[in-house]
Amino acid sequence: MSTNTDFFEVGADIRDTKAPAGPIERKWSTRKFEAKLVNPANRRKLSVIVVGTGLAGGAAAATLGEAGYNVLNYCYQDSPRRAHSIAAQGGINAAKNYRNDNDSTMRLFYDTVKGGDYRARETNVYRLAEVSANIIDQCVAQGVPFAREYGGLLDNRSFGGVQVQRTFYARGQTGQQLLIGAYQSLERQVAAGTVQMFTRHEMLELIMVDGRARGIVTRNMVTGAIEAVTADAVVLATGGYGNVFFLSTNAMGCNVTAAWRAHRKGAYFGNPCYTQIHPTCIPVHGETQSKLTLMSESLRNDGRIWVPKNAEDCEKDPRLIAEEDRDYYLERIYPAFGNLVPRDIASRQAKNMCDEGRGVGPAVEEVNHRTGETQSRRRGVYLDFASAIERLGRDAVEKKYGNLFDMYAQITGENPYETPMRIYPAVHYTMGGLWVDYDLQSNLTGLYVTGEANFSDHGANRLGASALMQGLADGYFVLPNTINDYLAAAPFEPLGEDHPAVVEAITSVKDRVDRLLSINGTRTVDSFHKELGNIMWEYCGMERTEEGLQFAIGRIRELREEFWSNVKVTGANEDFNQTLERAGRVADFLELGELMCVDALHRRESCGGHFRAESQTEDGEALRHDDEFLYVGAWEFTGAGNRPILHKEPLEYEYIELKQRSYK
Amino acid sequence: MIINLRVWRQPNAQSAGKMVSYRVEDVSEDMSFLEMLDLLNEDLTVKGEEPIAFDHDCREGICGMCGVVINGAAHGRSASPVPTTTCQLHMRSFADGATIDVEPWRAGAFPVIKDLVVDRTAFDRIIQAGGFISVNAGSAPEAHSVPAPKAEADRAFDAATCIGCGACVAACPNGSGMLFTAAKITHLAMLPQGQPERYSRVRTMVAQHDEEGFGGCTNIGECSAVCPKQIPLDTISQLNRDLMKSLFKR
Numbered sequence: 001m002s003t004n005t006d007f008f009e010v011g012a013d014i015r016d017t018k019a020p021a022g023p024i025e026r027k028w029s030t031r032k033f034e035a036k037l038v039n040p041a042n043r044r045k046l047s048v049i050v051v052g053t054g055l056a057g058g059a060a061a062a063t064l065g066e067a068g069y070n071v072l073n074y075c076y077q078d079s080p081r082r083a084h085s086i087a088a089q090g091g092i093n094a095a096k097n098y099r100n101d102n103d104s105t106m107r108l109f110y111d112t113v114k115g116g117d118y119r120a121r122e123t124n125v126y127r128l129a130e131v132s133a134n135i136i137d138q139c140v141a142q143g144v145p146f147a148r149e150y151g152g153l154l155d156n157r158s159f160g161g162v163q164v165q166r167t168f169y170a171r172g173q174t175g176q177q178l179l180i181g182a183y184q185s186l187e188r189q190v191a192a193g194t195v196q197m198f199t200r201h202e203m204l205e206l207i208m209v210d211g212r213a214r215g216i217v218t219r220n221m222v223t224g225a226i227e228a229v230t231a232d233a234v235v236l237a238t239g240g241y242g243n244v245f246f247l248s249t250n251a252m253g254c255n256v257t258a259a260w261r262a263h264r265k266g267a268y269f270g271n272p273c274y275t276q277i278h279p280t281c282i283p284v285h286g287e288t289q290s291k292l293t294l295m296s297e298s299l300r301n302d303g304r305i306w307v308p309k310n311a312e313d314c315e316k317d318p319r320l321i322a323e324e325d326r327d328y329y330l331e332r333i334y335p336a337f338g339n340l341v342p343r344d345i346a347s348r349q350a351k352n353m354c355d356e357g358r359g360v361g362p363a364v365e366e367v368n369h370r371t372g373e374t375q376s377r378r379r380g381v382y383l384d385f386a387s388a389i390e391r392l393g394r395d396a397v398e399k400k401y402g403n404l405f406d407m408y409a410q411i412t413g414e415n416p417y418e419t420p421m422r423i424y425p426a427v428h429y430t431m432g433g434l435w436v437d438y439d440l441q442s443n444l445t446g447l448y449v450t451g452e453a454n455f456s457d458h459g460a461n462r463l464g465a466s467a468l469m470q471g472l473a474d475g476y477f478v479l480p481n482t483i484n485d486y487l488a489a490a491p492f493e494p495l496g497e498d499h500p501a502v503v504e505a506i507t508s509v510k511d512r513v514d515r516l517l518s519i520n521g522t523r524t525v526d527s528f529h530k531e532l533g534n535i536m537w538e539y540c541g542m543e544r545t546e547e548g549l550q551f552a553i554g555r556i557r558e559l560r561e562e563f564w565s566n567v568k569v570t571g572a573n574e575d576f577n578q579t580l581e582r583a584g585r586v587a588d589f590l591e592l593g594e595l596m597c598v599d600a601l602h603r604r605e606s607c608g609g610h611f612r613a614e615s616q617t618e619d620g621e622a623l624r625h626d627d628e629f630l631y632v633g634a635w636e637f638t639g640a641g642n643r644p645i646l647h648k649e650p651l652e653y654e655y656i657e658l659k660q661r662s663y664k
Numbered sequence: 665m666i667i668n669l670r671v672w673r674q675p676n677a678q679s680a681g682k683m684v685s686y687r688v689e690d691v692s693e694d695m696s697f698l699e700m701l702d703l704l705n706e707d708l709t710v711k712g713e714e715p716i717a718f719d720h721d722c723r724e725g726i727c728g729m730c731g732v733v734i735n736g737a738a739h740g741r742s743a744s745p746v747p748t749t750t751c752q753l754h755m756r757s758f759a760d761g762a763t764i765d766v767e768p769w770r771a772g773a774f775p776v777i778k779d780l781v782v783d784r785t786a787f788d789r790i791i792q793a794g795g796f797i798s799v800n801a802g803s804a805p806e807a808h809s810v811p812a813p814k815a816e817a818d819r820a821f822d823a824a825t826c827i828g829c830g831a832c833v834a835a836c837p838n839g840s841g842m843l844f845t846a847a848k849i850t851h852l853a854m855l856p857q858g859q860p861e862r863y864s865r866v867r868t869m870v871a872q873h874d875e876e877g878f879g880g881c882t883n884i885g886e887c888s889a890v891c892p893k894q895i896p897l898d899t900i901s902q903l904n905r906d907l908m909k910s911l912f913k914r
């Protein structure tokens with residue numbers, strides 16, 4: 001067997017040097033005080049590129065515009081309002097303590113660090129908890145219609161296994177309402193002339209000059225025009241990369257390209273293997289499926305999860321399976337938490353049941369990549385509301401979950417009031433991303449990264465209702481107060497179109513596009529993407545093994561080689577060409593996928609949702625190794641197919657005691 | 665299933681378009697309409713033909729990016745009585761062997777970019793004309809300092825669920841964008857935070873709506889009938905009331 005050093009090498013440790021000294025509750029105010037200011041007259045002379053218009057990007061672009069900077073904002077969709085933040089259902093946490101249940105900044109901080117399995121940076125998480133209350137104020141002032149009580153005050157609920165009610169929500173459409181709030185603020189700045197909006201533009205390269213990020217190269221997706229844009233600073237707010245798995249709950253256009261181009265130019269990629277798997281999605285129905293749909297986790301409050309005890313019963317109508325022939329496996333294995341075990345445990349056990357051959361629903365063909373053989377496997381478990389309907393009545397269940405039941409019926413054509421729903425885990429959110437310091441600056445000077453695109457404050461296992469909080473915290477409050485410190489030294493020397501760095505960036509984009517268009521092979525872009533996704537899900541999904549990851553790396557390398565010699569991209573660059581767009585993104589996923597496997601390979605511990613088979617307790621639970629892996633893994637690019645360099649940022653827990661998790 | 669499609673193909677805004685016939689085999693009734701188009705596009709690509717361009721993104725019915733006219737109906741008609749987005753329309757709503765017409769949104773204010781893709785940036789410019797509350801980040805008062813009565817807040821929410829897909833415009837014989845505009849006006853007018861700019865907002869947004877080339881509203885109601893988020897028609901009455909009142913307010 002090959003050793004890990006065949007796949008990567010270890011470089012010097014790194015540190016975040018921006019978080020000031022002193023007690024944790026003073027750090028953010030100290031940093032804001034110490035950061036240099038830019039006077040309002042000078043802000044007009046400075047420009048900032050923001051890529052992405054979701055919660056992090058839209059909020060940042062609007063806020064920088066309000067401050068008086070010249071903002072150039074880019075998105076690949078037809079309108080900034082389409083950013084994928086819009087699809088978040090659940091809610092947003094904030095330590096408001098409106099319920100008088102002893103919630104506090106400290107408690108939100110504690111819950112978030114613990115929920116991240118002690119793999120997030122304390123200083124950042126504390127700040128996130130600290131500004132959370134301001135986010136709610138800001139959104140309410142914008143007119144975000146959060147749920148209210150009859151007295152006119154805001155309602156709250158609890159979410160994701162915490163013991164206080166701190167989640168603010170807008171039915172099942174919290175992300176939509178928060179995003180529309182940010183979008184409206186953004187359009188206000190567009191009207192005011194501080195923000196210039198470029199829709200249907202995709203960032204394809206980062207421009208570095210004298211060690212500073214100074215601009216980007218974009219492709220106009222309508223005309224194919226490839227243009228360089230320069231500014232004093234660049235902010236990437238481009239979301240997550242869950243689409244490396246092909247099937248995920250992400251929007252189809254979500255991609256890693258902007259972040260990956262920056263990585264190739266030297267930005268470190270932090271914790272790439274950290275993927276959140278969500279247990280309650282509608283299962284895959286066939287090979288042509290393009291997308292998975294999440295069902296709110298709230299269903300687990302009343303639904304009971306089971307599979308047949310005997311594999312022979314899997315094809316039967318579930319209503320005909322006798323009570324004693326059903327295995328309510330979560331209630332059996334985890335009597336204390338039952339169906340409400342954390343996301344990672346619910347997910348992994350569902351996979352185990354299906355691997356044992358006790359899954360339900362339509363059988364799906366799965367390729368064994370090692371042997372090339374296909375096997376047929378049912379990938380679903382029942383989420384049964386029969387006993388809830390008996391206990392509460394159908395009306396009460398309908399009132400609580402009616403919209404989710406309708407959505408399920410719409411997608412599957414089955415009536416969940418009569419037969420149990422089928423669910424299965426799916427890729428939902430990526431906690432890895434470009435490494436940033438306390439100021440949200442990457443290791444490249446002048447390149448800032450916000451929201452899901454950075455390696456984030458969530459560690460290994462994000463809790464519910466945290467992602468929206470981070471996106472808006474970064475966009476409205478953190479970045480606009482840290483980027484000043486950098487911009488105080490600007491404006492930097494203007495760059496002409498003939499500057500060598502600009503010419504080089506444009507040329508590399510054009511060459512890449514030309515190459516993709518000239519291969520003219522026989523396989524479609526999607527066929528490569530699906531195959532990559534299968535490999536990633538099988539070997540770098542919920543459960544990983546040393547051997548499986550090494551195999552996956554080899555297979556991805558072969559697939560990447562085949563892609564560059566046999567992909568078929570139709571049409572021309574000077575056209576609206578969706579095949580070309582997808583080809584460029586899949587090419588980057590083929591490089592990212594390898595790095596994710598390398599990161600997963602080196603982390604020989606189970607943490608968060610990532611179960612490393614070699615690292616488990618005697619009774620089969622995830623086992624962390626704090627003595628060896630209490631660090632952020634930040635990877636340096638050394639060329640496609642070359643061994644990347646691992647830089648470790650040690651994590652220090654001064655305020656929170658490390659504990660092993662237990663749900664039994 | 666086998667599906668026969670007649671699809672609007674138009675290389676770009678400058679060229680003329682035409683309907684082209686395709687036959688799609690091995691369609692499963694569990695596929696969404698867009699997955700059926702994916703299947704056709706894979707086939708076209710392998711043959712070296714240009715795939716059909718269409719807009720889509722979240723495929724969960726919330727981003728508002730997808731949208732085509734299917735057999736004359738915006739987003740198509742599903743088997744369920746509730747209107748839906750194109751991405752949430754499934755092939756089980758069609759018969760095996762059916763012939764289906766697929767066209768882009770047709771409206772003067774939404775020019776075709778290519779095939780089934782249209783330009784909806786006019787909607788963004790309507791929002792720019794006043795579809796917001798002017799508040800800078802960091803200057804917001806404590807959220808509980810302004811209570812909002814639940815009935816109005818709920819009505820605001822119903823209007824706020826608009827996803828900006830443009831089906832209302834495509835369905836309207838006048839090509840009016842009034843339901844979209846009215847949804848935003850109602851959302852913000854029902855909340856205490858929206859009051860200071862309430863009447864200037866309705867004036868500037870309606871003026872921009874007209875300038876973009878959307879037609880006028882003649883109370884036909886097709887917009888609300890196809891709306892995947894069921895934005896109520898009475899938001900347009902709200903718009904009209906506020907517009908009338910704005911004549912007397914400065």
